[in-house]
Amino acid sequence: MKRRVYIQAASQISIQEPLSESWMKAPVICSEPFAKAVDPPFSQYFAPNQMRRSTGYLKRALAVSLEVLRRCNIEHPEAIITGTSFGSLERTNGFLSQVCANKEEALSPMFFMQAIHNAVSTTIAIATQTKSYNTTYSHSRMSFDAALLDGSMQMQLGNISNALVGGHEDTSAIHFELLKKCGYVGVKGMAPYADISVAMMLSAEEDQQNLCELAGVRLLNNPPDEKVKEVTEKMLEEAQIESIEAVMTGANGNPANDAPYFEMAERLFKNKPLLTYKNLFGENFAASASGVYAAAHKIKQETMGSIMVINRTEKNEVSLTLLKRL
Amino acid sequence: MRKPVYITGAGVISAIGVGKEETLSALLNKRSGVGSMKYLTSRHREIPVGEVKRSNAELIQMAGLKENPLTSRTVLMGIVALKEALSEAGIKSEDLDNVHLISSTIVGGMDKRELFFENESSCDREHALAAVRNCGTSTEEIASYFGPFASLSTVSTACSSATNALISASFMIESNMADIVVAGGAECLSIFHLNGFNSLMILDSRPCRPFDKERAGLNLGEGAAYLVLESEASVRRRGVRPLCRLAGYGNACDAFHETASSPNGDGAFLAMQKALEKAQLTPKDIDYINAHGTATQNNDESESAAIKRLFNDTIPPLSSTKSYTGHTTGASGGVEAVISLLALENQFLPASLNWKTPMDGGIVPVTEIHSKGEIKNIMSNAFGFGGNDSSIILSKV
Numbered sequence: 001m002k003r004r005v006y007i008q009a010a011s012q013i014s015i016q017e018p019l020s021e022s023w024m025k026a027p028v029i030c031s032e033p034f035a036k037a038v039d040p041p042f043s044q045y046f047a048p049n050q051m052r053r054s055t056g057y058l059k060r061a062l063a064v065s066l067e068v069l070r071r072c073n074i075e076h077p078e079a080i081i082t083g084t085s086f087g088s089l090e091r092t093n094g095f096l097s098q099v100c101a102n103k104e105e106a107l108s109p110m111f112f113m114q115a116i117h118n119a120v121s122t123t124i125a126i127a128t129q130t131k132s133y134n135t136t137y138s139h140s141r142m143s144f145d146a147a148l149l150d151g152s153m154q155m156q157l158g159n160i161s162n163a164l165v166g167g168h169e170d171t172s173a174i175h176f177e178l179l180k181k182c183g184y185v186g187v188k189g190m191a192p193y194a195d196i197s198v199a200m201m202l203s204a205e206e207d208q209q210n211l212c213e214l215a216g217v218r219l220l221n222n223p224p225d226e227k228v229k230e231v232t233e234k235m236l237e238e239a240q241i242e243s244i245e246a247v248m249t250g251a252n253g254n255p256a257n258d259a260p261y262f263e264m265a266e267r268l269f270k271n272k273p274l275l276t277y278k279n280l281f282g283e284n285f286a287a288s289a290s291g292v293y294a295a296a297h298k299i300k301q302e303t304m305g306s307i308m309v310i311n312r313t314e315k316n317e318v319s320l321t322l323l324k325r326l
Numbered sequence: 327m328r329k330p331v332y333i334t335g336a337g338v339i340s341a342i343g344v345g346k347e348e349t350l351s352a353l354l355n356k357r358s359g360v361g362s363m364k365y366l367t368s369r370h371r372e373i374p375v376g377e378v379k380r381s382n383a384e385l386i387q388m389a390g391l392k393e394n395p396l397t398s399r400t401v402l403m404g405i406v407a408l409k410e411a412l413s414e415a416g417i418k419s420e421d422l423d424n425v426h427l428i429s430s431t432i433v434g435g436m437d438k439r440e441l442f443f444e445n446e447s448s449c450d451r452e453h454a455l456a457a458v459r460n461c462g463t464s465t466e467e468i469a470s471y472f473g474p475f476a477s478l479s480t481v482s483t484a485c486s487s488a489t490n491a492l493i494s495a496s497f498m499i500e501s502n503m504a505d506i507v508v509a510g511g512a513e514c515l516s517i518f519h520l521n522g523f524n525s526l527m528i529l530d531s532r533p534c535r536p537f538d539k540e541r542a543g544l545n546l547g548e549g550a551a552y553l554v555l556e557s558e559a560s561v562r563r564r565g566v567r568p569l570c571r572l573a574g575y576g577n578a579c580d581a582f583h584e585t586a587s588s589p590n591g592d593g594a595f596l597a598m599q600k601a602l603e604k605a606q607l608t609p610k611d612i613d614y615i616n617a618h619g620t621a622t623q624n625n626d627e628s629e630s631a632a633i634k635r636l637f638n639d640t641i642p643p644l645s646s647t648k649s650y651t652g653h654t655t656g657a658s659g660g661v662e663a664v665i666s667l668l669a670l671e672n673q674f675l676p677a678s679l680n681w682k683t684p685m686d687g688g689i690v691p692v693t694e695i696h697s698k699g700e701i702k703n704i705m706s707n708a709f710g711f712g713g714n715d716s717s718i719i720l721s722k723v
Contacts, residue, residue: 080579085460087482099521100444104369112522113584113711116432117461117482122712125579131596134579134714135490138482139462146479153497177447181454219477221469285460315466317478 002238005155006210007323008162009071010200010293013037013060014281015192019067021297027280030194033186034176035282037195046127053110054123055090057170060197061120062127065166068199069128072162077201079133079163080121081151083144085285087117089172120168133160141250142219143167144198144289145311145319149217151202166199167289183256184314185283190253194282198289200296208326212299215239215306215322222316228268232308235322241306244272244322248295248309250287252278260312275307287311288319295323328604329500332568332723334556335415337407338664340549340651341376344388345410350668353676354695358650360533360545366515373529375515376547376652378403389471396456397467398435399548404468404512407550407660411508412472415554416566419473426504427475428495429465429552430487430511432656437516464512476504482656484710485618486577487511488551489659489718493575495555505560510552510660519655520546526585528622534653536619536646537626537691539683544620547652551660553667570670573703573721574607576600580713586624591632593715594618598636598705601717607703609637612719614675614697616666616706619646620653625709630688642705643692649679659708659716666704666720673701 015030016023018040028038037060042051045063054062061082069077086092095111113119118136125134133154137146144167151163176193180186185193202214216235220227236244247269249261265274275298281290288311295307309321338345341359342352352359360376378385385402386393389409408427417425439457442449446457462480469475481491488511495509513519523529523546530543553572561568578600580593587594602609618629633641647665654661669676678691702722709715 085462095522096440096443096518099440099517104517104521104524107521107525109522109525109527109585112525115522116484116711118484118710118712118714119584121483122579122584122714125581125712126583129581131579131581131592133577134483134712135481135494135577136483137479138460139465139478139480140460142462142479149479149503150494150497153501153503156501157497159497174446175458178449178454178457181449181451182458183451184458219479221477222474315470317466 003156003204005152005214006203007212007214007296008201008203008210009068010211010296011064011067012290012293013040013064013197014290015194016280023280024297024301030192032192035192035194055088057088058119058123061166061168062123064197065124065164065199068164068201072201074162076128076130077162077164078160079151079154080124080130081147081163081165082121082136083147083167083286084117084120084169085138085140085143086170088114088119089170089175091115093172093174141285141311141313142317142319144286145219149219152214152217155202155204161204163202164199165202167286168197169195169284169286171195171284187254191278192282194284196281196284196286196290198293200293210326211296212326213324215324218320220318223318225267231320235320239322239324241324244269244308245305246273246275246307248275248277248291248307250278250291250311251276252283292321299323299325330558331496331499331572332556332561333553333570333572334561334566334568335411335554336664336667337410338551338661339378339403339406340654340661341378341547342650344406346668350672352650354674356677356679358533358679360652368517368520370520370524372531374533374545376545377515378548396438398464399437399514400431400434400464400512401467403514403550404464405471408468408552411552411554422473422475424505425475426477426498426507427465427469428479428481428491428507428509429468430481430491430656431461431464431513432482432484432487433516433519434461434464435459436518437514440517483714484712485655485658486708486710486714486716487656487659489708489716490577492553492663492718493577493716496572496575499555499557505557507555508552509555511657512550513548513654513656515546515548530621533680534621534649535680536621536649536678537685537688538681539685541621541626543622545652547654549651549654549657549661551657551664553663568723570667571721571723572718574601574605574719576604577716580715582713585711587628587709587713589628589631591628593713594629594632594709595635597715597717601705601719605719610640611703612642612705613701614669614704615642615644616662616704617644617646618707618709619648621648633689641689643675644689645676645678645691647676662706663718666706670701670704670720670722673697
């Protein structure tokens with residue numbers, strides 16, 4: 001018998017109103033190519049001196065995580081699992097600049113320490129004094145998806161009964177220009193390149209307050225259609241769902257990004273309504289976290305039965321995340 | 327009852343050799359690979375490092391790749407190690423759609439970005455693509471050499487990264503998400519990495535001396551290593567011989583400091599304790615510990631405290647093979663898992679090098695390779711910044 005996994009709570013800090021679900025009724029519309037997150041009043045979550053040497057990226061990651069812990073009334077989660085592709089861009093680029101400018105002399109160890117990708121997981125653990133399982137996935141656009149898979153597998157195995165899973169991505173002017181050159185952001189008419197910080201609590205406990213069930217997560221690499229079909233059918237069978245009600249795609253208004261999503265939906269999820277989230281939360285390498293976050297709240301607040309969240313990379317790695325109404 | 331997880335292949339490259347055979351020979355002959363800098367173009371020429379004794383051009387040739395100045399050394403070493411692991415496990419390219427890959431790295435392709443960083447704002451698209459590489463990109467580039475793996479993933483938890491990749495791989499097999507998962511890590515030396523550790527003032531200007539009273543820091547190394555993890559059903563179906571079992575694992579967080587370990591080694595203690603529990607073993611069942619043993623003041627003291635707490639008076643033979651390879655950071659958990667596997671397969675103790683004086687109240691590492699009894703269970707520790715502490719246990723089949 002498959003153990004059930006639920007999303008107990010989920011929150012975000014992005015270009016929308018922070019730590020709020022007001023985007024569902026009154027979304028912020030952003031038409032800039034590059035936008036910074038709207039930071040919440042951090043002082044509600046930690047003393048200013050506690051994080052005085054930290055960047056906005058780390059502060060947002062900690063605040064949104066503490067908000068989710070608060071909503072769940074959990075002090076020490078049984079796992080802290082983070083997905084981030086680039087970690088702190090400010091610190092990485094800052095340290096690299098120092099190395100070049102100072103000719104490898106007189107460098108800031110703090111820049112190096114905070115450039116390490118697991119700085120978010122560490123910061124949450126230190127702030128909450130949590131000594132349990134702690135890890136970080138950094139796998140391009142699949143970073144959050146890999147983190148979610150880890151949490152979900154460990155709950156299946158009965159290793160843990162809850163897990164704080166997050167997707168956090170920093171932005172920088174340097175990276176905006178580089179990503180634009182790659183054709184990933186800044187294309188006319190596409191969602192803005194923007195910071196994201198999403199945290200959610202996975203729980204094994206059945207509760208009417210839960211947002212939804214996390215009915216399955218799969219990572220696939222360059223799958224042929226038959227493989228996606230086979231995996232989808234297995235996920236539906238395990239979740240006891242007859243058919244998916246809607247598909248949440250990573251379309252962002254950039255034709256090069258969107259075409260493969262639309263083609264895949266046309267071939268494999270014909271006639272299903274296609275939902276989008278990057279128009280609201282922006283584009284970045286942890287964007288799929290905002291997709292799962294948005295789908296979980298849509299299921300809870302709108303009368304939707306199930307949503308399949310599809311994420312993909314330029315190299316055609318695909319993730320399928322199935323969310324189901326309680 | 328936990329589903330058994332077998333190891334059916336392994337591959338390694340580090341300062342002490344290319345492949346399991348060269349690595350074994352160096353360990354048996356107590357030959358360290360730490361020495362003066364030859365391939366890295368840092369201004370800090372005086373700092374000893376554990377470099378893989380091959381130039382990028384030689385690695386490209388070994389892999390049979392086309393010359394590309396933007397290919398990271400991390401990827402080249404990763405390909406060499408992964409090739410050996412797949413070959414030992416008898417996995418061919420047509421089998422790969424049933425094989426998952428979890429790799430790990432800390433700074434991935436930074437060795438290339440740092441060379442053109444100052445001119446980045448005016449770079450072309452090809453360089454922009456190289457500049458926005460992340461940890462996962464190196465996994466993708468390593469994987470693409472071989473063919474379509476079933477799925478790819480990348481762990482990045484500082485110096486415990488590769489051990490956590492092995493743990494993550496075990497979850498996939500135990501939860502029936504996969505039959506075969508190849509896991510490990512790859513990390514090359516880079517100016518970024520060397521200066522990062524140097525800014526923390528934890529690099530020894532001499533060959534490192536793990537668990538010695540006079541120890542003065544670590545030597546950075548580089549390398550790659552992968553292990554093939556496989557379910558029992560798959561081992562039977564393919565008719566392959568398991569080399570050992572991944573009997574247990576544990577990860578815990580010290581939750582003490584961004585980089586330093588707590589004096590009593592809470593995180594390390596919990597990780598080792600969890601690994602024993604998972605393996606259903608007691609401390610006296612462990613025949614050898616491949617310690618994290620970086621030779622920094624802080625690590626060796628904290629790790630000693632944790633080991634003494636868990637093992638009491640029956641501390642098994644222990645050593646740090648970082649005195650051979652240097653600290654291969656993001657790859658170290660993989661490199662040391664392969665070294666542990668070699669010790670298990672060949673029944674010897676990898677002896678600590680450069681050790682002379684015991685630490686005050688510290689533990690004494692083994693300096694002889696001969697083992698008194700049969701080696702059945704080996705514990706391998708890897709601890710990372712942020713107190714990210716992991717421990718695995720390899721057991722004879």
